[in-house]
Amino acid sequence: MAVNLHAPRPGDLKPVRGLTIGVAEAGIRKANRKDLTVMLLEPGASVGAVFTRNRFCAAPVQVCRDHVGSGDIRAIVINTGNANAGTGEDGLVRARATCIAMARHLDIAPQQVLPFSTGVIMEPLPLDRIEAGLPAALADAKADNWLRAAEGIMTTDTVAKAFSTTAQVGGHEVTVTGISKGAGMIRPNMATMLGFLATDACVDPSVMQGLAFALAERSFNRVTVDGDTSTNDSFVVIATNKAGHAPVTALDSPDGRALFEAMQRVARQLAHAIVRDGEGATKFIEVRVEGGRDAAECRQVAYAIAHSPLVKTAFFASDPNLGRILAAVGYAGIEDLDQSRIDLWLDDVHVAVRGGRNSSYREEDGQRVMKQGEIVVRVGLGRGTATDTVWTCDFSHDYVSINADYRS
Amino acid sequence: MAVNLHAPRPGDLKPVRGLTIGVAEAGIRKANRKDLTVMLLEPGASVGAVFTRNRFCAAPVQVCRDHVGSGDIRAIVINTGNANAGTGEDGLVRARATCIAMARHLDIAPQQVLPFSTGVIMEPLPLDRIEAGLPAALADAKADNWLRAAEGIMTTDTVAKAFSTTAQVGGHEVTVTGISKGAGMIRPNMATMLGFLATDACVDPSVMQGLAFALAERSFNRVTVDGDTSTNDSFVVIATNKAGHAPVTALDSPDGRALFEAMQRVARQLAHAIVRDGEGATKFIEVRVEGGRDAAECRQVAYAIAHSPLVKTAFFASDPNLGRILAAVGYAGIEDLDQSRIDLWLDDVHVAVRGGRNSSYREEDGQRVMKQGEIVVRVGLGRGTATDTVWTCDFSHDYVSINADYRS
Known part of the structure; x- marks a missing residue:
């Protein structure tokens, strides 16, 4: 579908x-x-x-x-x-x-x-x-x-x-x-x-x-x-x-x-x-990373998020399990990343501020966005002015079914 | 399990x-x-x-x-x-x-x-x-x-x-x-x-x-x-x-x-x-990469295989879909890799020789190994004498179920 x-x-x-x-x-x-x-x-x-x-x-x-x-x-x-x-x-x-x-x-x-x-x-x-x-x-x-x-x-x-x-x-x-x-x-x-x-x-x-x-x-x-x-x-x-x-x-x-x-x-x-039309896709997700020193590091972070099976299964489940996104930002491979400068938005919902949960963030707001068919994940790195964007889909049972079906 | x-x-x-x-x-x-x-x-x-x-x-x-x-x-x-x-x-x-x-x-x-x-x-x-x-x-x-x-x-x-x-x-x-x-x-x-x-x-x-x-x-x-x-x-x-x-x-x-x-x-x-005890694991897989110039590049290739959702779903399905493993070797990021020197074994079964299908390889031999609970994937890079090994599991429906369950 x-x-x-x-x-x-x-x-x-x-x-x-x-x-x-x-x-x-x-x-x-x-x-x-x-x-x-x-x-x-x-x-x-x-x-x-x-x-x-x-x-x-x-x-x-x-x-x-x-x-x-x-x-x-x-x-x-x-x-x-x-x-x-x-x-x-x-x-x-x-x-x-x-x-x-x-x-x-x-x-x-x-x-x-x-x-x-x-x-x-x-x-x-x-x-x-x-x-x-x-x-x-x-x-x-x-x-x-x-x-x-x-x-x-x-x-x-x-x-x-x-x-x-x-x-x-x-x-x-x-x-x-x-x-x-x-x-x-x-x-x-x-x-x-x-x-x-x-x-x-x-x-x-x-x-x-x-x-x-x-x-x-x-x-x-x-x-x-x-x-x-x-x-x-x-x-x-x-x-x-x-x-x-x-x-x-x-x-x-x-x-x-x-x-x-x-x-x-x-x-x-x-x-x-x-x-x-991705295998088993139920959602279309734009991952936009801003505030990087250069576009390459923004892309690196965007791909870490877009490739994380944990992030993708959370999207499939409409689960605003945002720690998974922050964890992916953290392991993207930017050696001198300062977690206390990271911001995170789901569409217009400001989820994390300076590396911690936004005090005004309410789970139901995250939930509302996660239920949508199209979602923008926006990460601010707080290190510069570069940006890059990657598009991906979620990770569903159907992905496993499609890929585990034997070829014959 | x-x-x-x-x-x-x-x-x-x-x-x-x-x-x-x-x-x-x-x-x-x-x-x-x-x-x-x-x-x-x-x-x-x-x-x-x-x-x-x-x-x-x-x-x-x-x-x-x-x-x-x-x-x-x-x-x-x-x-x-x-x-x-x-x-x-x-x-x-x-x-x-x-x-x-x-x-x-x-x-x-x-x-x-x-x-x-x-x-x-x-x-x-x-x-x-x-x-x-x-x-x-x-x-x-x-x-x-x-x-x-x-x-x-x-x-x-x-x-x-x-x-x-x-x-x-x-x-x-x-x-x-x-x-x-x-x-x-x-x-x-x-x-x-x-x-x-x-x-x-x-x-x-x-x-x-x-x-x-x-x-x-x-x-x-x-x-x-x-x-x-x-x-x-x-x-x-x-x-x-x-x-x-x-x-x-x-x-x-x-x-x-x-x-x-x-x-x-x-x-x-x-x-x-x-x-x-990996999430949803049904198989334990050792990925051994040999013949690298250094251990780091062997590790890089081993992780590319071990992280590929396509390889992991093929293991889950017991499907000897070996092109997926070769593809992962190819995109592991070794810029000057020569595909015509790559060998691939599943346990003792010699699947690919110098980047192509081994002429004596029979699908039923690959199938036999893929059905096992413990599998060794061995890749020869033909570039040197270094080796490294990574252990992983397959990727099943249960992985998605476990990770898509809502937290509450």
Whole structure:
């Protein structure tokens, strides 16, 4: 039961000029499932991407890293059902073979294809099924296929995740549309967070990598369900350069800011959607840490809170067991933290003052906030002016059920 | 249901000369509960202690840190039902007042008393009840009270934790006896891991702090239930110096090694008992990481595995979902880790070779090990010769139930 998250309706999602999408049922792991998605970019698109920091990264991630640097990306192939991770040298061969097969259809170079896989780990990628499924996916390709794409990359997601917006850039209206998938950082066996965000705005290729990184840092890199970083996490940003305005050459220009703001809005919606559909989630929680010396230490504290099983089970129980939050602040790893400067709020309720219980705090006020479906936890460190924010969900019986179900 | 853990029987626990223990029902939070324990040391005992690294440490921890340095400790007071944590300046006053009350009974200085509290966080310590309970605890004091002490410090532990052994030191038989409590790093509201380990061996006071640290590093600092570090964790090592041999002045002397070995054995049993009685635990898991450049990176990888909710739920489900373990190795934070050198074993079953699935690995072999109550996970990093080991338990529905139960 996703928290305040609903599948897009027809018409919610705007096509992005210069980009078409096709989806097919290739029978990669299960029959009658959309499990193969292709995206086709017209020549001249700019692409940036960020990938998992997991050292045990999947074969397609390694191939993507190579290809994205070579520029002039023309196609994306995404399969579900198999992550092609923990597959050694053979996995790399199969990821490259996927690119070769796709390139042959489009008469482009294999380096112009980015492959993505999500699904079970440590099993060989069924390359034959992917190759056999490509013609149907290509035949399905059209601009108005974003919802099908959002469905095509789902694994155990319960809701398709896709959002659109528009912005004024260089005097032109540009479109931003994206899709994402993922419900735990790793599903029982269906791995991975994936995000694809496209705009028809014109963006200089030199800006794309910084754009992808900055967007990820404000969205996908600030959400967590269980703290487990997948082997396959990938976030790709595409500018098709079709909007007809002068290219954005810097993110801090007025056009750059307008575009970034619109893209950030969609990236956040996509990232939040992953948390809202988190495994067993019943609540959506924003953890905002203020008053740090730098953003990094705010983030460190925010993640300590967001990852604490004790904090997360307390949210599930609607129990204002606030000592658990303070304890997480304390063990976050800031060596010279002074507990006598810590403040804590649940939404507008000021719970702790200077490291102790606020004398005016009443348990029923904490209880009221804890019962909500959306909660803001705010911590003041009293050490500086930096802030950072992380989004997470609670930790329920269903999380254990989902992850303890045997794979077969 | 603790994993292969049973309460000590009468006669299992050997008294330690020079140390008596008394337990009382002081009604600190609930009626008819042993909740106040005192330990009395004859003059001349040596004491070392290590405490939580949580910056949000409890008032009694702060007081203990002050007192243990001043030497000549004569008494220990432990209450359950209230952690005196998150209580600000008032909490410090109450922790010190506990020492003053105890010191008055024994005609010693307050600095000769170490106070320990475990229980609910962010509520004022009921000092009046502790003061009122001290006479009964003191009247109960005798040498053969270790089992009562183990029961007296229990909060939501399901089994009393106490072990004894003997060793030959300086030609004399010496006794080592200890108790511990804790079942999550923080209980729903009953916080804290506590450990007390005593010997009648003669140990130079200058050795005690190093002894306590080295023992903790091989026991309590290598166990984890949920990764949440309590505000009150404390481990105290006492040498009553009654055995009549020449004092141990160095841990690397023959006598020092003999004593350390015996004390380590008991400290490990006490620490393992906390995991075996972990919240909702159904399995006891040893995570051994080998082939690291240094022990620190082995530990880092071991904790990443031991803390992963996905790994822990897979153990609960007896599911050999080994990609989850490899993924945890990958995100443990070793920047230059080479996945193509990673090996993985479950007990004697060689699961992954050089980062990929072992071709001779059969799922039924993994399944057989995963069904056991005690499992060794062994990871080879292929980077060096260092090793480290961490002990943990699985993650079950009961963990969520225990921690989501509302406190009242």
